[in-house]
Amino acid sequence: DTAVSQTPKYLVTQMGNDKSIKCEQNLGHDTMYWYKQDSKKFLKIMFSYNNKELIINETVPNRFSPKSPDKAHLNLHINSLELGDSAVYFCASSGRGEQFFGPGTRLTVL
Amino acid sequence: DQQVKQNSPSLSVQEGRxxxxxxxxxxSMFDYFLWYKKYPAEGPTFLISISSIKDKNEDGRFTVFLNKSAKHLSLHIVPSQPGDSAVYFCAANSYNTDKLIFGTGTRLQVFP
Incomplete structure (x- = not known):
């Protein structure tokens, strides 16, 4: 059983398109996150949701909009994709301690 | 401003060492530190953590040491095994926030 799953694993798209990445966790955690790992391998938090409520919103462009339909899901929608959005996006969840990560979605914008 | 730094991008160690x-x-507000291990094409996996009230935490072959005055922590793996070859990320956060700040990672290669 996968604890934190993301779809798709790979996403290749053209500049200007809108795309979504889905994340689901079956750990019963209250908090979920989106991280971005760029070409320099920096892993940086983008958003955090606790019980469907936005808790952390780093300086991320408005083109990125997370949506949490329920505690177990946190989806990431990206509008008007740009070349610089190319990265690996990781979803994570946590209960009271460490964060558990999904396998990542490699987004390539052409 | 990189608040968490891993200055060695790579490390090569012989098996058993x-x-x-x-x-x-x-x-200085960081009070909880974690190590994550990451294999290619997978997400980071939690390895071990330490609270700022401790200076050492051990779990099997893995030990994390924290030197608060030097703002330095280290992860010791002994004995090293080929399966330990991965990228290791150090991360930190403050007690009142879930926001983890990650280092840039160190690629460990354990050779036979």
Missing amino acids: ISILNCDYTN
């Missing part, structure tokens, strides 16, 4: 991975931080 000790691997020591280092991490430095600048934010």
Whole structure:
């Protein structure tokens, strides 16, 4: 059983398109996150949701909009994709301690 | 401003020997530190953590040491095994926030 799953694993798209990445966790955690790992391998938090409520919103462009339909899901929608959005996006969840990560979605914008 | 730094991008160690991975931080508000291990095409996996009230935490072959005055922590793996070959990320956060700040990672290669 996968604890934190993301779809798709790979996403290749053209500049200007809108795309979504889905994340689901079956750990019963209250908090979920989106991280971005760029070409320099920096892993940086983008958003955090606790019980469907936005808790952390780093300086991320408005083109990125997370949506949490329920505690177990946190989806990431990206509008008007740009070349610089190319990265690996990781979803994570946590209960009271460490964060558990999904396998990542490699987004390539052409 | 990189608040968590791993200055060694890579480390190569012989199987059976000790691997020591280092991490430095600048934010004195950090009070919880974690190590994650990452294989290619997978997400980071939690390895071990330490609270700022301790200076050592051990779990099997993995030990994390924290030197608060130096703002430095290290991960010791002994004995090192080929399966330990991965990228290791150091991370830190403050007690009142879930926001983890990650280092840039150290690629460990354990050779036979």
